[in-house]
Amino acid sequence: MATIDAEPQPITVxxxxxxxxxxxxxxxxxxxxxxxxxxGNDISLLAAAVAPCQAVLAAARAAxxxxxxxxxxxxxxxxxxxxxxxxxxxxxxxxxxxxxxxxILVRGEPGHDIIAALAPAPGEPVIDKPGKGAFYQTDLExxxxxxxVDTLLVCGVTTEVCVNTTVREANDRGxxxxxxDDCCASYFPEFHDYGLKMIKxxxxxxxxxxxxRAAIAAIAATQA
Ligand code: C5J
Numbered sequence: 001m002a003t004i005d006a007e008p009q010p011i012t013v014x015x016x017x018x019x020x021x022x023x024x025x026x027x028x029x030x031x032x033x034x035x036x037x038x039x040g041n042d043i044s045l046l047a048a049a050v051a052p053c054q055a056v057l058a059a060a061r062a063a064x065x066x067x068x069x070x071x072x073x074x075x076x077x078x079x080x081x082x083x084x085x086x087x088x089x090x091x092x093x094x095x096x097x098x099x100x101x102x103x104i105l106v107r108g109e110p111g112h113d114i115i116a117a118l119a120p121a122p123g124e125p126v127i128d129k130p131g132k133g134a135f136y137q138t139d140l141e142x143x144x145x146x147x148x149v150d151t152l153l154v155c156g157v158t159t160e161v162c163v164n165t166t167v168r169e170a171n172d173r174g175x176x177x178x179x180x181d182d183c184c185a186s187y188f189p190e191f192h193d194y195g196l197k198m199i200k201x202x203x204x205x206x207x208x209x210x211x212x213r214a215a216i217a218a219i220a221a222t223q224a
Pocket of ligand 1: 023024072157158159161162163
């Protein structure tokens, strides 16, 4: 068992029943010249989460934990993309439009890939999700249930969108979520802050908030 220093209070986890879930660390959101930057966002805000994610990923792999990666994206024919999601924003920047790294949020395009620094290792599941939440129309829940997972360590981007949506979905399904603050990021620092505050408020209404340092220390303590 490992006890992670967290807010609103420390949480004790069984690493054999804990999965590290890394949300949407995709080239189009994080890399120079990607879709995120095309929209005028400061991608350095997202880059700050990469090194902490790498450190937690290394610790989780060393401890033999289940590691799951997610990617947001759609089939090339967009048959899994709701009209209401596609027909939003400037037409040249919509889902399926040609972006700097291929078609925006389309599976198989270079921008849809996970960044090299956090590339999934062989055998690590990659969940391709059509929505913001990682449970919606995916086999994530089945995978977690079959492996007896009860707790998720959650990292990724963006804090207020896909991380928050996934944590809310997980909370409703009975999973305990520990969100690692420095492993998440947003193009809007205030949304990042409030996204984390919303999770840990009211006694941890959706889950716990911790850090890469605290998670790594807790994992390392079980290995000593
Ligand atoms: C994610 C988004 N991954 N912000 N997507 O948060 O559209």
